């Protein structure tokens with residue numbers, strides 16, 4: 372039985388957690404495969420809300436195994452606090468498994484992220500993501516989940532040795548050294564709690580698939596934050612395009628038979644970097660307020676703009692989704708006119724392109740070419756059954772998105788709760 376992949380089609384914050392929560396109903400395993408606690412996945416059902424950063428969004432289904440796979444970088448403190456919160460709310464996590472190959476975000480990664488970002492960085496979440504993935508690739512000073520299975524003395528020695536190396540870098544950069552002995556002690560204490568959850572998740576997941584179980588792969592962030600295909604360097608440090616689900620879990624591509632792309636009905640991004648359809652005017656502010664566009668992880672106001680179909684066509688090419696989930700469509704209710712960018716015009720040249728540029732300097736020069744749509748009045752979403760029950764102006768907007776991306780819209784979401792979702796025929 373193959374796997375389903377849920378992937379972000381923009382700059383993250385597309386509300387993938389909500390779609391994962393809905394799809395989890397028909398799957399047996401829910402798996403996070405990339406990123407770390409820079410991600411914030413909100414799920415809400417039956418009056419219960421979780422804002423998760425690491426635990427997969429399948430928490431509302433206590434009996435379904437949840438996996439933090441090898442592609443994730445794990446902050447132990449965040450993970451333990453989150454596990455405690457979820458369990459205290461009455462959702463047991465005994466079925467949680469964490470890959471022994473997942474890397475750990477150590478306190479020095481967070482310090483270094485802060486120092487480096489303040490010296491002209493990209494506006495990271497300051498969660499230590501970049502430095503942790505850098506250590507993973509560099510291979511010398513990384514600490515993985517498997518290290519938590521070492522004898523306590525050996526674990527402490529390793530942490531203190533690496534801590535000393537990191538402190539020399541921190542001090543050279545003018546930062547304040549971390550207390551490596553204390554970190555070693557705290558990590559050893561966390562290890563005692565986390566050890567039973569550490570597994571070889573590659574075999575676990577492939578065995579599950581071989582037995583006919585259905586696996587749901589939950590991507591964090593969105594395609595334009597992908598370290599290879601996003602708006603580099605204004606990206607995060609892992610792969611959130613479809614291939615990242617394979618390297619991040621050990622599940623081969625031939626086992627993924629369905630991809631669900633999640634996109635907002637408009638565009639947002641946090642942090643710096645070019646954003647062609649950004650609205651810095653009253654309309655942008657209106658979308659921000661109505662859409663509550665403030666980061667789940669850092670609380671930063673998100674930059675808001677019109678839907679960018681150059682972006683969606685690009686991420687559709689990279690991910691080849693079978694269907695789309697369009698989120699926060701209700702935020703556009705009651706607007707007189709709305710716009711969607713169909714192509715870019717290069718400033719000063721008049722040259723038009725439908726291709727998303729790989730170079731951010733070129734992207735920064737792109738001006739959006741818009742198609743205007745007549746808005747639709749506010750209406751009672753709950754009384755709507757299928758696509759035909761939606762305002763005809765909205766149906767036109769949806770059809771245009773489908774035509775431009777070549778992907779059918781299966782879900783539209785009009786609120787944060789699981790119930791506030793319409794499945795389109």
Ligand code: IMP
Nearest residue numbers: 383384409410495496500606607641642
């Ligand atoms: P980092 O992942 O903390 O290194 O941040 C790198 C860039 O990715 C910054 O612009 C962040 O704002 C952005 N970013 C990281 N995680 C998310 C997310 O979950 N949603 C939206 N943006 C994110």
